[in-house]
Amino acid sequence: MNGVKTVALLGGGVIGGGWAARLAMNGIDSLIFDPDPEAERKLEAILANARRAYRKLSLAPLHEGGAIRFVGSVAEAVAEADFIQENAPERLDLKVKLLAEASRAAKPDAVIASSTSGFKPSDLQVDCEGPERVCIGHPFNPVYLLPLVEVVGGERTSEETKRQAGAFYESIGMHALQIAKEADGHVSDRLQEALWREALHIVNDGIATADEVDRSICYGPGLRWSFMGPALTFRLAGGEGGMEHYLRQFGPTLKSPWTKLVAPEMDDALIARLTEQSDAQAAGRSIRELEQLRDDCLVSVLQALRSNDYAAGNTQRAYEERLYEASHKSVFSESDDLTKPLRLHEARVAPEWVDYNGHLTESRYLQIFGDASDALFRYLGIDADYHAEGLSYYTVETHISHLLEVAAEEPLYVTTQILDSDEKRIHLFHSMHHGGDDGQLATAEQMILHVDTEAQQACAAKPEVLARLGRIAEAHGALVKPELAGRQIGIRRKA
């Protein structure tokens, strides 16, 4: 299923549009059928949000954007599709009809998945041709950022279909959760729904407002739930005795009347009350502003969990590693053009790298130059195996000159010139340029030392690395020495 090039999206609203955005970011084409005349306009807003979020989410090299095309019929959407994702409104009759129509026009080996949040796959696949390839792939809003997708099979779904769907979702950066047994609402929405019904009672009984309910989650248990679910949380609450101790100690509270157990009547009074409280909570911020706030927080939380390589952070890290691999960071080859400085590193200024003036923070310059040095080391053939032998290049000296300011979101590239080298040292000169106008933004002259990390002392690099380095240094010896190289810092005064 990793060969998916084109996906048919049946329905292009919040969920279908979210799928289109995630697919586009992963270089996969979408063909969308949606009878809503506003669908294209709405999709543009989702795509803008997604592009904004992905620029902040990662520096890993994304695939070239996939194309998105709206088509006039189900048959036209599915005819050439490798994978079909249905995202129609939650009405069983509508979905059954749509899936049946799609199954008759689709390629015989295309998986057909439904984004339904509530229906069981057995009830959806009834009229399909080839029901064994019909399953549920239930995503969460915003689809382009949240990794979870529940994969559920019905009575007639094959195991191979569930496996293929899971593999495809994982290839586009998601966490595919295979659900063993179909049930109304699957798993995640049933849990959310239980919490929401209780929240409705709390608001209905005047115990707390909508905003207070939200705060009772996101300042406490919600922080934990971003990386540990209720089972692991309660295992920790059980102390050394773990889960069994917890269940035996707190089991009796299950008898206490802590939840109202049935949903309250959603009458006009309760709707009015919640609507008013929700308006107060939004404090005049538009849906678009709230969506961007949500996406900014999600991006930061995903990055935070990535630094711990845990839960959704593990998904994100694995996804980025695959992107880096796919981009084939190049290693030196004899046919490379060495008649000018190397261009091995590109970056974009992440919004969290700028200071209160909106400009790239001082220390991030060194991070970008450090990344450029890492790109040079990869180019010289230094990889994880090389490091595993206890050998590495370390920076011992850096001289940075700041020439022009750089703002958030600006694209950058770095060129690298080898000024001098010997078997233990590389003397190099990085130059940071604007990706648009090629203007020089900053420079860094560095002395890099090859070290035995165990012995903590300098040592010669391995012969194959020195051979590549020598070829580059020799060629770069013919280049003009940069004006700012060899510079001393000082206030120059007129005599």
Next chain:
Amino acid sequence: MNGVKTVALLGGGVIGGGWAARLAMNGIDSLIFDPDPEAERKLEAILANARRAYRKLSLAPLHEGGAIRFVGSVAEAVAEADFIQENAPERLDLKVKLLAEASRAAKPDAVIASSTSGFKPSDLQVDCEGPERVCIGHPFNPVYLLPLVEVVGGERTSEETKRQAGAFYESIGMHALQIAKEADGHVSDRLQEALWREALHIVNDGIATADEVDRSICYGPGLRWSFMGPALTFRLAGGEGGMEHYLRQFGPTLKSPWTKLVAPEMDDALIARLTEQSDAQAAGRSIRELEQLRDDCLVSVLQALRSNDYAAGNTQRAYEERLYEASHKSVFSESDDLTKPLRLHEARVAPEWVDYNGHLTESRYLQIFGDASDALFRYLGIDADYHAEGLSYYTVETHISHLLEVAAEEPLYVTTQILDSDEKRIHLFHSMHHGGDDGQLATAEQMILHVDTEAQQACAAKPEVLARLGRIAEAHGALVKPELAGRQIGIRRKA
């Protein structure tokens, strides 16, 4: 209530110990009464976790640690306490007796709060002397990291008590949620409990395992819940129509049988099943290891939300601002000793600043030196008002020399010598040292330019800043020029 110096903790287990840790980190003394002979040993483990987490959480200057002392009776604990926090096991008779005893020995103006997760304050305050000062302050585990505390008053609790308790909790970095109406389980635990009961059904029915239930939360809705609760989330699901549209559209699904509505019987079979699944999920990791993993993730998530200044990140940011204010970063005074380099900045290597070799990442050196320059600017009298006039010092050139490696958790300080200056420029030399042995770790020579940020060009600093700078530069003119100043980068070869 901001004058609280000593808190009595009645019960020193997971919750009481968590309170002791948070109080100690905030320079407040605890007197603990706990009949458990193991209490002191257990507290040490909690304190070790808390110290580890706080070192990573923030560089803001914490208060000197508060003292913790175990005492032999309730009376001894509460006699001199400004605030009393009860953390006994969840048994109503026990808590009523304990609170009554405390109320009779306490100072008359001391607030008495209970950490109860389930009982209503009206039922707890019945036998107390001065019941108007008894309320609930319900925290969440780990108390030293999670900001939420629910403040609930009973029939006889005064509004002033609830206000005082809230102000005290906020002074130690928490988010005090005032609950309007008392109810069994308050708000947050009722919501957690509803979700957990549903999870038990899902496990009991074989739909998903404990680990799958957890994943259905933390890869999806749990990521959102770390900063937006269910009400704001569903407002966004309603699109432009907001909450009312959402309720009218999805209201009917409240009738669908998505939750089981009553808790399953917690029989031995279900306990055994969950215990087995929980063991599998823990995969051999001890409670201590899981606690540290949890704390690491919480720290990262709190930092992530701080960068967005939203939800718990807003609480954390406000808390740090107060800590910085309280530490009185000093401004130049004529009586200062200028016969040696200035020592204006201290830091500790945060664990997320180190690379895969366990050493301080290259770019973080520049961050620490940049922070030292910021400390110099504050010392020169440059504050937010100065910046508001469109005036600022910018770094234009930096020369870093790396001398010794620095590892995670190491304490550092930076000394700063003014080498030269004029009305627009400062030529300075920073030297980074180990806080323990004073060894020199790295140096940074910098050229700093005073700029008009509107006009984007250099301009003279204001006279009062230049006067201070002139005094320092004059005195530092008598110091020996550092050996590494004025250095050029290059490979020196024998002739």
